[in-house]
Amino acid sequence: MAPPSKYSPEFREEAVQIALGSSKTISEVARELELNSETLRGWVKKHLKQQEPAPDAELTVNERARLRELERRIRELEMENSFLKKAALDSTGQSNSAG
Numbered sequence: 001m002a003p004p005s006k007y008s009p010e011f012r013e014e015a016v017q018i019a020l021g022s023s024k025t026i027s028e029v030a031r032e033l034e035l036n037s038e039t040l041r042g043w044v045k046k047h048l049k050q051q052e053p054a055p056d057a058e059l060t061v062n063e064r065a066r067l068r069e070l071e072r073r074i075r076e077l078e079m080e081n082s083f084l085k086k087a088a089l090d091s092t093g094q095s096n097s098a099g
Contacts, residue, residue, distance in 0.1 A: 016040075019043075020047075026040050
């Protein structure tokens, strides 16, 4: 069993927030807080991983409706694009645009 951490959860969270909110590198922030940079980097990585939504999270009803609408719009645009490409070709199969 690992020994208890010498850093409180509050300190860890504050250090992570400082690192994420700063324009400084993690190494610079760690040096200022008198931490090992890899320790702080691990805390930041763990924090960011916890913030990510679960990949298998269910979509809400509104999100599903929005997704269907966007997929429908993509199909329409792809058909329009295909039509315009065909219309741009003349009878010899050459493009009408001056190139």
